[in-house]
Amino acid sequence: MNIIKLVIFMTNKELADIMFPNVKHDIEYYENLYPERNLKEGAVVSRFAPSPTGFVHMGSLLAAFIERKVPKQTGGVFFLRIEDTDGKRTVENGIGGIIADLKAFHIDIDEGVISETESKGEYGPYIQSERKEIYETYAKYLVEQGLAYPCFCTPEEIEEIRSVQEKKKDRIGYYGRWAKCKYLSNEERIERIKNGEKFIVRLNSPGNFDNKVVLNDLVRGRIEMPENDMDIVLIKSDGLPLYHFAHVIDDHLMRTTHVLRGEEWIPSTPCHLQLFKIFGWKAPKYAHLGLVMKIGEDGARRKLSKRKDPEAAVSFYHEKGIPVEAVKYYLMTIANSNFEAWWDQNKDKTYDDFTFDFKKMSLSGSLFDLEKLLNISKNYISTMKAEELYDELVTYTEEFDSEFHQILKNDKDYALKVLNIEREKKKPRKDYAMYSDIRKYSWYMFDELFEKEEKTYDFQNINDKDEIKNIVNEYFTNYYDENDDHETWFNKMKELAKKLGYADNMKDYKENPDNYKGNITDIATVIRVAITTQAQTPDLYEILQVLGKDSILKRIEKEYY
RNA sequence: GGCCAGUUGGUGAAGUGGCUUAACACACUGCCCUUUCACGGCAGCAUUCACGAGUUCGAAUCUCGUACUGGUCACCA
Numbered sequence: 322m323n324i325i326k327l328v329i330f331m332t333n334k335e336l337a338d339i340m341f342p343n344v345k346h347d348i349e350y351y352e353n354l355y356p357e358r359n360l361k362e363g364a365v366v367s368r369f370a371p372s373p374t375g376f377v378h379m380g381s382l383l384a385a386f387i388e389r390k391v392p393k394q395t396g397g398v399f400f401l402r403i404e405d406t407d408g409k410r411t412v413e414n415g416i417g418g419i420i421a422d423l424k425a426f427h428i429d430i431d432e433g434v435i436s437e438t439e440s441k442g443e444y445g446p447y448i449q450s451e452r453k454e455i456y457e458t459y460a461k462y463l464v465e466q467g468l469a470y471p472c473f474c475t476p477e478e479i480e481e482i483r484s485v486q487e488k489k490k491d492r493i494g495y496y497g498r499w500a501k502c503k504y505l506s507n508e509e510r511i512e513r514i515k516n517g518e519k520f521i522v523r524l525n526s527p528g529n530f531d532n533k534v535v536l537n538d539l540v541r542g543r544i545e546m547p548e549n550d551m552d553i554v555l556i557k558s559d560g561l562p563l564y565h566f567a568h569v570i571d572d573h574l575m576r577t578t579h580v581l582r583g584e585e586w587i588p589s590t591p592c593h594l595q596l597f598k599i600f601g602w603k604a605p606k607y608a609h610l611g612l613v614m615k616i617g618e619d620g621a622r623r624k625l626s627k628r629k630d631p632e633a634a635v636s637f638y639h640e641k642g643i644p645v646e647a648v649k650y651y652l653m654t655i656a657n658s659n660f661e662a663w664w665d666q667n668k669d670k671t672y673d674d675f676t677f678d679f680k681k682m683s684l685s686g687s688l689f690d691l692e693k694l695l696n697i698s699k700n701y702i703s704t705m706k707a708e709e710l711y712d713e714l715v716t717y718t719e720e721f722d723s724e725f726h727q728i729l730k731n732d733k734d735y736a737l738k739v740l741n742i743e744r745e746k747k748k749p750r751k752d753y754a755m756y757s758d759i760r761k762y763s764w765y766m767f768d769e770l771f772e773k774e775e776k777t778y779d780f781q782n783i784n785d786k787d788e789i790k791n792i793v794n795e796y797f798t799n800y801y802d803e804n805d806d807h808e809t810w811f812n813k814m815k816e817l818a819k820k821l822g823y824a825d826n827m828k829d830y831k832e833n834p835d836n837y838k839g840n841i842t843d844i845a846t847v848i849r850v851a852i853t854t855q856a857q858t859p860d861l862y863e864i865l866q867v868l869g870k871d872s873i874l875k876r877i878e879k880e881y882y
Numbered sequence: 883g884g885c886c887a888g889u890u891g892g893u894g895a896a897g898u899g900g901c902u903u904a905a906c907a908c909a910c911u912g913c914c915c916u917u918u919c920a921c922g923g924c925a926g927c928a929u930u931c932a933c934g935a936g937u938u939c940g941a942a943u944c945u946c947g948u949a950c951u952g953g954u955c956a957c958c959a
Contacts, residue, residue: 611887614952
C-alpha cells in the first residue's frame with residue numbers, strides 16, 4: 322500500500338514537472354518573498370482591482386472609495402492591482418485611464434500601479450500579466466498534490482457535455498463524473514503532453530455539493546452555500562490564470578485582509594474559499610456590495626451600464642463640472658446612509674472624519690439618483706469661498722469653455738465680485754449645481770458676453786413699452802445713485818413705485834389691488850430685466866453694485882433711448 | 883432549471899419584538915417670508931413595511947411558504 326502511494330506521488334511530481342517546465346521556484350520562495358505585513362491589530366489591507374477596460378465606472382468608484390477609506394480609518398494599506406488576464410477586455414491606455422480617474426477623485430494609493438510602466442510597493446508585480454510565473458508555481462504545487470490536473474477537452478467537447486447535462490436536467494459544469502480528464506492516468510497525461518497536445522489546468526475539486534460552506538459576509542452576514550465541486554480552470558490555454566485562481570493567489574501573497582466586490586461574486590465565493598482552504602491559507606474577509614442601479618428605458622431597474630449610461634463614467638462629472646468632492650459626498654451617503662445626518666451635525670468635518678461601517682451598508686443595489694447628487698453639489702458649491710470657486714471655475718473653463726475662461730482671466734477681481742454675490746454669508750445662495758451652470762446663470766454680468774448674446778427681454782407683468790421706458794427712464798435719471806447703500810437704494814425704489822402709481826409694499830397691494838397699477842415687485846422686475854434680460858437673478862441691489870454705473874447706463878442707452 | 887441574494891413612500895433610506903399613530907434627506911404640492919428667483923420657515927405627501935400563514939400579550943422587526951426583482955451557473959472579470 323505504501324509503495325503504491327509512493328508511486329502515485331512520484332508520478333504527480335513528474336506530471337507537474339512536465340506541465341510546468343519553466344517554474345524555477347517552489348511556493349516557499351514566494352511565501353518568504355511576500356511576508357506577512359507588519360501592521361497594527363485591526364489594520365485593513367484592501368485593494369482596488371479593476372480590469373483595464375478604459376475608465377472607472379460609478380459602481381467601481383464607490384468600491385474604490387470605500388476600499389481607500391477603510392485602510393485609512395484603520396491604519397492599513399490600500400493598493401491598486403490591475404487584472405489584465407483577459408486580453409479581450411484590455412483596452413489601449415486602460416491603465417492610464419484608471420489611474421487618471423482615481424487621481425481626479427483624489428483617491429490616493431499606498432501601493433501598486435502608478436503609471437502604465439511603474440509601480441510602487443514591496444508586494445508586486447501589481448499587474449497580473451506580469452505574475453505568470455507565480456501562478457504557475459502555485460498551479461504546479463497543486464498538481465504535485467493531486468489537486469489539479471491537465472485537461473485536454475476542446476471547447477466542442479465541453480459544449481457537448483453541457484448539452485447532455487441540459488437534456489438530463491443535471492447541474493451544468495465540469496465536475497464529478499462529467500469531468501473526463503479528471504480520471505486520466507498520469508501516464509496517459511504525460512504521454513499526451515509529450516505528444517504536444519494542448520492542455521489547460523483544472524482544479525481537482527475535493528468539494529461535495531451536498532456539503533455546506535458558510536460565508537460570513539461583512540455586509541450581508543451569514544450566507545450558506547453548497548460546497549464547490551466544479552473543476553474550475555486555473556490556468557487558461559494562453560498560460561494566464563482565470564480570475565478565481567489569480568484572486569486567491571494575489572490576495573494571499575499581497576496579504577489582503579478585506580475584499581470588496583460586487584454581489585455578482587457571491588456565487589463563486591465557495592470556490593475561492595475552497596482554494597484558500599486547500600492551500601491552508603486564511604481567507605480574507607469579504608464584503609459583497611449591492612450593485613448601483615438605474616431605471617432603464619423600459620421602466621425596469623437594471624445595473625448602471627458603462628455603455629448605455631453617460632453618468633456611469635466619471636468623465637461625465639468632469640465635463641459637467643460637478644465638483645469631485647460633491648460626488649464623494651454622494652458616494653458616502655450611498656455607502657452609509659447615516660452619513661448625511663452625521664454630516665449635518667458635524668458641518669465643519671468631512672467624510673474623512675466619518676467612520677464607515679460595513680454593517681450599515683444597504684444590501685440591495687441602490688438607484689443612482691442624479692437629482693440627489695446635484696442637490697449635494699449645490700450645497701457644496703454654496704459653501705465654497707469665492708476665491709476657491711474662481712480657481713475651480715478657471716480650471717474647468719480652461720478645458721471646456723475657452724471663451725469664458727479668457728473673460729475670467731482678464732479681470733479676476735471683477736469675476737470674484739460676480740462669484741461672491743450672495744456668497745460667504747450664513748445663508749448663501751444655492752443656485753449652482755455644477756460649474757457649467759455658472760456661465761448659464763451669470764452671463765449677463767459680463768459685458769463681453771452681454772454684448773454678443775442674442776437677447777430677449779421678458780418683462781413679466783408689465784408689457785406696455787411706454788410704461789417700461791417710463792419706469793426705466795425715471796429710475797435712472799431721478800433715483801439711481803451708485804453710492805447708495807442697500808437701505809437707501811430700497812427706499813428709493815419705494816418712492817419710485819409710489820410716484821408711478823404702484824404699491825410700495827405688498828401688504829397694501831394685497832389689501833387693495835385695484836388702487837394700484839401694480840406693486841413694487843413689478844417695478845423691480847422691469848429694472849432687473851432691463852439690465853439683465855432675466856426675470857430671475859440674485860439680489861438686484863448687489864447686481865447693480867457689481868455691474869457698476871458705466872455698464873448699466875450703456876445697457877440702458879442701447880435698448881431704451 | 884440549479885444555487886444565491888434582495889423586497890419599507892416617486893427616490894435614497896432609518897428601523898434588529900413594545901418608546902413607530904414608520905425618523906431623516908432628495909423630489910413633489912401648498913402656505914409664509916420676500917424687490918424676482920433661490921435661500922429660509924411651516925405644512926402636506928407610506929393608515930403601513932411584496933403577499934399569505936405561523937410564533938408571541940405584542941412583529942416592518944422572528945419562522946415557514948408564495949410572488950416578484952436581481953445575480954450566477956465561461957479557457958470574462
